[in-house]
Amino acid sequence: MKVYSILLFCTAILLLMPGRHVFAQEELQLMSESAVLMDAKSGQILYGKNETERMNPASITKIATAIYAIEHSNLDEQVTVSEQATMVEGTRVYLEAGEVVSMEKLLTGMIMNSGNDAAVAIAEHIDGSVAQFSKNINKYLTNKIGVTNTHFENPNGLYNENHYTTAADMAKITKYALANDTFRKIFGMKEYHWDGQSWDTTLLTHHRLLKGEFPYETATITGGKNGFINEAGFTLVTTAEKDNLELIAVTMKTNFKDAPYSDTIQLLDYGFKNFTSEMIPKGTIFTEDEMKYMVEEDLYFTTKNGQDYKQTVDSHGVLHIEGNDTDQLIVSVPLHPLNAPKPAKKDDQGIFAPVMDHFLHYLSAVLIPTTGIAYLFHF
Numbered sequence: 159m160k161v162y163s164i165l166l167f168c169t170a171i172l173l174l175m176p177g178r179h180v181f182a183q184e185e186l187q188l189m190s191e192s193a194v195l196m197d198a199k200s201g202q203i204l205y206g207k208n209e210t211e212r213m214n215p216a217s218i219t220k221i222a223t224a225i226y227a228i229e230h231s232n233l234d235e236q237v238t239v240s241e242q243a244t245m246v247e248g249t250r251v252y253l254e255a256g257e258v259v260s261m262e263k264l265l266t267g268m269i270m271n272s273g274n275d276a277a278v279a280i281a282e283h284i285d286g287s288v289a290q291f292s293k294n295i296n297k298y299l300t301n302k303i304g305v306t307n308t309h310f311e312n313p314n315g316l317y318n319e320n321h322y323t324t325a326a327d328m329a330k331i332t333k334y335a336l337a338n339d340t341f342r343k344i345f346g347m348k349e350y351h352w353d354g355q356s357w358d359t360t361l362l363t364h365h366r367l368l369k370g371e372f373p374y375e376t377a378t379i380t381g382g383k384n385g386f387i388n389e390a391g392f393t394l395v396t397t398a399e400k401d402n403l404e405l406i407a408v409t410m411k412t413n414f415k416d417a418p419y420s421d422t423i424q425l426l427d428y429g430f431k432n433f434t435s436e437m438i439p440k441g442t443i444f445t446e447d448e449m450k451y452m453v454e455e456d457l458y459f460t461t462k463n464g465q466d467y468k469q470t471v472d473s474h475g476v477l478h479i480e481g482n483d484t485d486q487l488i489v490s491v492p493l494h495p496l497n498a499p500k501p502a503k504k505d506d507q508g509i510f511a512p513v514m515d516h517f518l519h520y521l522s523a524v525l526i527p528t529t530g531i532a533y534l535f536h537f
Contacts, residue, residue, distance in 0.1 A: 183205050183206075184205075184428065186425065186428060187424070188421045188424060189412050189420070189421055190392075190409035190410060190418060190421045191207075191213070191391075191410065191412065192207060192209060192213055192324070192325045192408075192409070192410040193205070193206070193207045193208075193209065193407070193408060193410070193421060194325040194328075194406075194407075194408050195329075195425045196330075196405065196407075196408075197403070197406075197429075197458070197460040198332075198333050198336055198397060198405060200459045200460045200489070201333055202459065202488075202489070203329075204428075204429050204432075204433055204460065205428055205429070206325070206326065207325075209324060209325040209326040209329075210307060210325075210326050211324060211325075213322060213323070213390065213393075213410045213411050214315075214317060214321060214322055214387070215315055215321075215328060216385030216386055216390040216392075216393045217249075217272045217314065217383065217385030217393070218315065218384070218394070218395045219310060219312070219313065219321070219323075220268050220272065220277055220313070220315065221269075221328070221331055221332055221335060221383050221395060222295060222308075222335075223268065223280060223281070223295070223313040224265055224269055224335065224341055224345075225334065225335035225338060225341050226294075226298055226299075228265070231280075231283070231284055233260065233262035233265075234261070234262065235260065235261045235283070236258050236260060236261075237260070237261055237280070238256065238257075238258050239253045239254065239257045239258075239275075239279045240255065240282055242278065242282070243255075243275050243278040244275055246274045246275050246277075247274065248274045248314070248387075249271060249272040249273060250274055250275040251267035251271050251273035251276050251352060251354060252275070252354060252357040253273075253275045253276065253279060253355075254354075254355045257354070257355045259279070262340075264276040264280050265280070266344055266361070267350075267352060267361065268280065268314075269344050269345060270344075270347055270350055270361045270362075270363050270364070271361045272383075272384070272385075274316065277312075277313040277314035278312075280313060281312075281313040288313065291313055292311050292312060292313075295310055303330060303331055304330065305323070305327040305330055305331060306327070307324045307326075307327050308323040308324070308327045309323075310323070315390075317389045325409070328395060328408045329395075329408045332397065332406050333406060336381075336397065342380075342381065345380075345381035345383070345397070346368070346380050346397075347363065348362065348363050348368060348369060364384050365381075365382035365384050365394070365396070366384075366419055367382060367419055367423075368381065368396075372419045372420075372423065374426070376400065376427055377399060377405075377430055378398060378400065379398050380404070382394065382396040382397065390411060391412050391413050392412050392413070392414070392417065393408075393409065393410045393411065393418065394407075394408070394409045394419070394421075394422055396422045396426070398426050398430075402434075402437075403430065403433065403434065404435070405425075405426055405429045405430070407421075407422045407425040407426055409421045409422055431463075432462055432463055433460050433461070433462060433463065434461050435460055436458070436460070437457065437459075438456070438459075439453070439456055442457075443496070446471040446475070447473060449475065449496075449497060450496040451471055451477070451495055451496065452493060453477075453493060454493075457477075457491060459488055459489040461481075461488060465481055467482055467488060468480055474492075475492060475493050475494075476490055476491065476492050477491050477492075477493050478490050
């Protein structure tokens, strides 16, 4: 019986691995080959289409470059532009060799005007070369943000066969970046006066929903980044907010210029129509069998509109939030124990107790922190 219980438990954990959907989803008529809709607070995936397939992201790469640069430099640092940076192809902010520009200004030009030259100048300033930058940002994305299916060869998204990510990873990177106020500010800018050495102009965001070219009245568009190269097609990342629900929509690979925007509108409409963001405040105490457990940070989770749910804590201090009617798991998260557990009786431990203890330690110490708070799965 104990062997069966352990196998059943392990099977359940495998079913609750990340990257799956907690909700049954409607079929949307999307033209993009890959797409995902994520709750920006909980990280739960609300809709997905081929969201774990590797694709070239084009210029939405610059979201990762921006948050990496913000965390590895100061905004007022002065960057001297190299000859190599000025020679990069594609969209630019027309930097000149030897020009000195602040990090904040370069970040703004890179996100708003998709400046490939600004991206290279940022990479060279922080890490000495684009090659070293690529090595470092890949480690950062894996170790700090926890993405598992992304590899970048440059800071701007120009084509390289080994430069790839997924819609799910891009949503996760964006979610992480949104926690930074500087990133939020630049990501949401619509207009900026650029007074460069050889180019004096007013930059307007290239994101047509943020700019207002595609009217959207359901919610407020709070930020975005677009991308295009021939090999990747059109890509788009968009954030929007209504009441207490903030959503991230990512679309990748379509050959039609308007498709990312019509797809994004469908995704956002679907999210705002069907879902609600819930929160358990930091410091909330749960009791289970004389053990007390605390929520260490505000815990966000997403439910379907009108869905009732229940909260239970198991004997290992893991909080499970489930739908009342279906027992459908919405989220599981380990809690912080406030008192020591009672020692187990010898008779209750059995020969598999050490194995189970190691497994549970791995689960709480490795799997859950590196995959986020939610274990999500298809129905």
